[in-house]
Amino acid sequence: MNASIKRVLYFPITKIIIGIVVPFSLFVVIQNFVLKPFFYSIIQDKNIANPIIHFISFLVLLAAYYFLFRFYDKRKITELSIKYLPKEMFGGFFFGFFTISLVIFILYLLGYYQAISISTAHYPIKFFTFLMFAAIVEDLFHRGLIVRICENWLGTNLTLVIAMLVELQHITNPNNNIFSLFLYVIWGFTLGMMFIYTKRIWLPFFFHLGWNFSQPFYGSNLSGINDMGSIIQSTFNGPELLTGSVFGIENSIITLSFLLLIGIALYYLAKKEGKIVKGKLFTR
Secondary structure: OOHHHHHHHOOHHHHHHHHHHHHHHHHHHHHHHHHHHHHHHHOOOHHHHHHHHHHHHHHHHHHHHHHHHHHHOOOOOHHHOOOOHHHHHHHHHHHHHHHHHHHHHHHHHHOOEEEEEEOHHHOOHHHHHHHHHHHHHHHHHHHHHHHHHHHHHHEHHHHHHHHHHHHHHHHHOOOOOHHHHHHHHHHHHHHHHHHHHHOOOHHHHHHHHHHHHHHHHOOOOEOOEOOOOOOEEEEEOOOHHHHOHHHOHHHOHHHHHHHHHHHHHHHHHHHHOOOOOEOHHHOO
């Protein structure tokens, strides 16, 4: 291969673009031209078909990413290593769910949260599989791809700035306000640190899944969206600064504080263990 072509092909920005375009394009083609036509033809109820499609799409995206970088980088795909998967799966999901639960408990003690009833009828399985797929798209590309490549190239600290800025893509979510911007930046920092500390996507992914599942579970809107179902039907009455307003409980100043503390703690541990690194660009 010509040296100039190889240099362009393996330039970090080129790798990020290829790493997004190829797996995502393959996913779009397979989901829309294979999975949906097939499952909609044999399963009339989309509430049953869609969860199956979401789950298979989840596997397709992971497989496309895995084989692309096995061929492209000719390396072990350590960011998808399943060596510590059970620990990171249960720990991540529990930690994400627990963080939101703690905020709900505080609001309950303050008299700003009231549970009315409990019913699974308002939470079809398609919502959970959709959350699972949405989380893997973000964590695979934001953390497994962008954070991984940028940290190797630019170092940890500059990569964290990029990780925070990347999350600003969510400014198109409904019901945004100034605290939503803080949420996106802190979210990018903390989940970026989860990947940097473990060098795998599973901890941020399952934390993300537990975080997103817990909000509609308690009857809160999720990132400004109010039609994600609920298991506990509830009411939030109190200052928007504490309840998160119509955006959802993750927009609460209490939630933002907990999320930031998690990120700072991970940064401290990473620095203590020598995981805060300089990139190749600055070590030549």
